[in-house]
Amino acid sequence: MARTKVVIVGAGFGGLAAAKALRKTPASVVLIDRTNHHLFEPLLYQVATSVLTPGQIASPIRAIFRRQKNATVILGEVTGVDKDKKCVFFSDADRENVPIPYDYLVLATGVTQSYFGHNEYAQYAPGLKTLVDAVAVRNKVLQAFEQAEAEEDPSRHRDLLTFILVGAGPTGVEMSAALAVLVRSTLQSEFRRIDPASARVVLVDMAPRVLPTFSEDLSTAAKERLQKLGVEVRLGHSVDLIDADGIIVAGERIFSKTVIWTAGVAPSPAGKWLNVDTDRAGRVRVQPDLTVPAHPEIFVVGDTASLDQNGKPLPGVAQVALQQGRYAGKLIHSHIVGGSTPKPFKYFDKGNMAVVGKGFAVLQTGKIHLSGFSAWLAWAAVHLEFLTTSSLRVSVFVQWVWTYVTGQRGSRLIVNHHGSDKGTRSAAASLGTVAVTK
Numbered sequence: 001m002a003r004t005k006v007v008i009v010g011a012g013f014g015g016l017a018a019a020k021a022l023r024k025t026p027a028s029v030v031l032i033d034r035t036n037h038h039l040f041e042p043l044l045y046q047v048a049t050s051v052l053t054p055g056q057i058a059s060p061i062r063a064i065f066r067r068q069k070n071a072t073v074i075l076g077e078v079t080g081v082d083k084d085k086k087c088v089f090f091s092d093a094d095r096e097n098v099p100i101p102y103d104y105l106v107l108a109t110g111v112t113q114s115y116f117g118h119n120e121y122a123q124y125a126p127g128l129k130t131l132v133d134a135v136a137v138r139n140k141v142l143q144a145f146e147q148a149e150a151e152e153d154p155s156r157h158r159d160l161l162t163f164i165l166v167g168a169g170p171t172g173v174e175m176s177a178a179l180a181v182l183v184r185s186t187l188q189s190e191f192r193r194i195d196p197a198s199a200r201v202v203l204v205d206m207a208p209r210v211l212p213t214f215s216e217d218l219s220t221a222a223k224e225r226l227q228k229l230g231v232e233v234r235l236g237h238s239v240d241l242i243d244a245d246g247i248i249v250a251g252e253r254i255f256s257k258t259v260i261w262t263a264g265v266a267p268s269p270a271g272k273w274l275n276v277d278t279d280r281a282g283r284v285r286v287q288p289d290l291t292v293p294a295h296p297e298i299f300v301v302g303d304t305a306s307l308d309q310n311g312k313p314l315p316g317v318a319q320v321a322l323q324q325g326r327y328a329g330k331l332i333h334s335h336i337v338g339g340s341t342p343k344p345f346k347y348f349d350k351g352n353m354a355v356v357g358k359g360f361a362v363l364q365t366g367k368i369h370l371s372g373f374s375a376w377l378a379w380a381a382v383h384l385e386f387l388t389t390s391s392l393r394v395s396v397f398v399q400w401v402w403t404y405v406t407g408q409r410g411s412r413l414i415v416n417h418h419g420s421d422k423g424t425r426s427a428a429a430s431l432g433t434v435a436v437t438k
């Protein structure tokens, strides 16, 4: 008898949890992702600021499921869904729109960067959503210091050594604090012609406070900590323009060669594929059992789903995606084996955390509001616990201890293929010149 086929699209927090919840189900589970790795997004900023290497925050999906015999992993980009024929279409390196049939479908495709209608900003202000983004930001930051060291004209130092982050949510706050620590400690003794500690780190947001999803006292604590680290915090004004020279905010031009976008996200096109009702942001409105109306076989979970609880939409955080993925997997399992059906999905909020530089975090869980070193220890423990494999846990723990004690970072390599091509060409050209003049 043919096995029930469960297709899961996206191996982020939601998709991974759904697939794992189906490990004992007599079904064939097909997990499709456009990358070959599961990425631990909350630590992306640490790759962008050189603390960790890309391999410390991501694991090959195939390796995660090596022991789950009912799971097959496909590397491909899903391009659409046919609800009537019950199949998804994916493209890979040499084929387009290959159909894969399903009995149950879980869409867990997350979000992408959104520039709030200003897509032209993308070329000047990269975001932080994938490993490629994180390495690109790391290259850009480190390159700015190298250029400044080589630059004779001190007036250009100002632009090169000004780093702007647009968006003061958790990513912007964590990233600006980590950058401030990088420039004021790690890099300090390594340059001869510039003083890295003179670099400006500017955090801008139109909101009146940083970390707006946290309570006011924690926002204030985070802002004070940022200022202590030397971050200029500019709130209450949206950015008027981002271009090759920097930004304009509240009518003032801030010159910078490194602007990083940490402001907005937009959901994946799951709503368009399914042609179903979405919220204003474009996230698929799901029912309390996380299925879409009239299709009990289609689940949408995580950042790309929209569900209200206690009159408020659930936030786009890892815990929501994880719990929803697990719930969808269990519900599908109960449909297939005929067990008791779980109650409607209910999110259990374990709290919110954000780290603000070395040894300081803010933590909010229920009525508990903590800031400082104890919150940082809790932050570190929780993040280690949720890394996908024990080898990553050990590796990240060792790196954190090393960085904490010595200030040294995991990887400060500028890995820029085109840059090195150019470098090789110009090196070859100059060697040629030398040979000719000889």
Ligand SMILES: Cc1cc2nc3c(=O)[nH]c(=O)nc-3n(C[C@H](O)[C@H](O)[C@H](O)COP(=O)(O)OP(=O)(O)OC[C@H]3O[C@@H](n4cnc5c(N)ncnc54)[C@H](O)[C@@H]3O)c2cc1C
Pocket: 009, 010, 011, 012, 013, 014, 015, 032, 033, 034, 035, 037, 038, 039, 041, 042, 043, 044, 045, 076, 077, 078, 079, 108, 109, 110, 111, 128, 129, 170, 171, 268, 301, 302, 303, 304, 316, 317, 318, 319, 321, 322, 353
């Ligand atoms: C920089 C950053 C920092 C964050 N920090 C925190 C934090 O501190 N705490 C917290 O709780 N949350 C944090 N989040 C949010 C958290 O990471 C997300 O809420 C969570 O990842 C959502 O899980 P998901 O499964 O919905 O999507 P994701 O984890 O984003 O996974 C989506 C997956 O779908 C794949 N995919 C997308 N489209 C396709 C397609 N067409 N075909 C095939 N595959 C596709 C992607 O490759 C990806 O693997 C952060 C996010 C970012 C970007």
